[in-house]
Amino acid sequence: MTGETAEAVHDSVRRSYAAIASGATNSGCCLPESSSCCGAKTPSAEDLAKAFGYSDDELASLPEGSNMGLGCGNPAAIAAMKPGETVIDLGSGGGIDCFLAAGRVGKEGRVIGIDMTPEMLKKARDNARRIGYGNVEFRLGEIENLPAADNTADVIISNCVLNLSPNKPQALREAFRVLKPGGRLAISDVVATAELPDEFKNDAELLCGCISGCAAIDQLSGWLAAAGFIGIDIKTKEESRMTIKEWAPGRGIENYVVSAVIKAVKPVL
Secondary structure, three states: OOHHHHHHHHHHHHHHHHHHHOOOOEOOOOOEOOOOOOOOOOOOHHHHHHHOOOOHHHHHOOOOOOOOOOOOOOHHHHOOOOOOOEEEEEOOOOOHHHHHHHHHHOOOOEEEEEEOOHHHHHHHHHHHHHHOOOOEEEEEOEOOEOOOOOOOEEEEEEEOOHHHOOOHHHHHHHHHHHEEEEEEEEEEEEEEOOOOOHHHHOOHHHHHOOOOOOOEHHHHHHHHHHHOOEEEEEEEEHHHHHHHHHHOOOOOHHHOEEEEEEEEEOOOO
16 A cells, blocks of 8 residues: 555544544444444444453453453453563553453563554553553554564554554564564454455445455465464454444345454564
8 A cells, every 4th residue: 555545544443443432332343333334233342342252250350441342352362471471462442452461461561552543542541540550551653663662572462453454564564573582473353254345345434344454364374474473373263253244234244254363473583
């Protein structure tokens, strides 16, 4: 994409998520309820989170407002975090995965949430103050240009955000850069299992709704390898199609995209 087009994508995504952070009801497809791409019935954030793998105990441990029903998986459950580790969350939203990660890495660990939407950052920071987590911080930034030093993180997590990037190879190169040697990438995202119709590709609402920007599995594997990752493993979750179809009822999106667990490792040099 050209820089102008990429910035237009960022602006569109930022506006959509700013609306959700500022109080609009999430429709269940990463868009405000008023979006025309979504159905009239709005599932609760709790129901959406449970559908994608969060447990009752995990949800009960969170500060109110941090679960916004925006994900497509539970990256904290797949990242095998250890006490004392540093975790970076790409596209941290209201902070749900950061807070779960903070509990896993403990007081000796550190969690850095990065998001490009100021309204989301404010919400996440308010949530962090309310719950009193001292090992979590939130930074403003785009995932294609992370505000973090080289070799910072033991683990990078992300939840349904990579598909929103207009430059996924660059985002993965940045993830590789900020990981320590031996560090792990463990993200949940939506991937394309069939060629998207032009009507989907050209639909701005479906882009912000985590559909139009989905990459195919072989594309993701190639970009991860080109960035330097090894141990690349991408597994789809076929059962997620039942939930995904409610993101844009009647349009058949579940025939083209599915939630996936994406893992990779930065080699030790």
